[in-house]
Amino acid sequence: MEPSLQSVGDIDLTPSERAIFNVLSATLQYPAKPQAKGVKLADDIYFFCNSLDEGDNVSETLWEVWSVVLDIAACIPPGHLWQDSLVLALDSLHKQDVAISKHDESLLWKDLPNLAFCVREKWSDPTCTGEDVSEEFTKWKNLNSFVARLTSTGFAPWLSLPTWQLRTAFEEPPVIGPARECRVWIASEWIIRCARPIFEDMTEGREELDESTARSLRTGPLCDDALPLSLERWQFWRKRFAELAGDGSGLGLDSVISRRSLDALNSMDAVCK
Secondary structure, eight states: OOOOOHHHHTSOOOHHHHHHHHHHHHHHHSSSOHHHHHHHHHHHHHHHHHTOOTTSOHHHHHHHHHHHHHHHHTTSOTTOHHHHHHHHHHHHHHTOOSEEETTEEEEEGGGOTTHHHHHHHHOOOGGGSSSOOHHHHHHHHHHHHHHHHHHHTTOOSOTHHHHHHHIIIIISOOOOTHHHHHHHHHHHHHHHHHHHHHHHHHHSOOOOOOHHHHHHTOOOGGGTTSOSSSHHHHHHHHHHHHHHHHHTGGGTOOHHHHHHHHHHHHHHHHHHO
């Protein structure tokens, strides 16, 4: 079944964003294999930027492209073939050590310029509102899954993001109902997809964090005896996954979360061997 992209089409897009959306959505909906769609999506994105006239703002066009891509990704369920195609497209662009535009050789595809900033702008956790907005929870899962999968390909300028989601799920006082399920699902998705880069970020030696980074990566009140980047914090997360894998139903979570917690636990143990 094809995901609905209507919510993106209903956004008040600029004329250029509307054109970008129309092209990308048409490619996703075309009956072709995921790999072929991934190649075409990468070509589409390349065209948007390489067809600009001299004097046009390449950086601004990139921002519009990434904004539309992320809005589309938020509509696509984890593991869906369309998600595969989007990840393949961005991974393909990331592997190209060439200039994005013939008019500006300072911006290279391998850096996916502006993508990290655009992701950060859209990083707004609906589970923190105190409201049960199931549609927004679904989109939030989809977006996290997409960004986690992109991270697993080797593009990882945002390892603060999984740290924030694991903190929200395990280091803050637990919320109840769908919001808690959403938080734990997302925490497990990051670990299942990206256990190794997260572990390395937590445990590789660093100089003392500057004040801004330390504040951004701060631990939550349930884990306040660990340093922001430390093996102790990693082990705290592992302990919480082990609890959920052993008795998720006793903690008010369904069997899906228990199974995912076990998968996350196995992923954490695998990278520590």
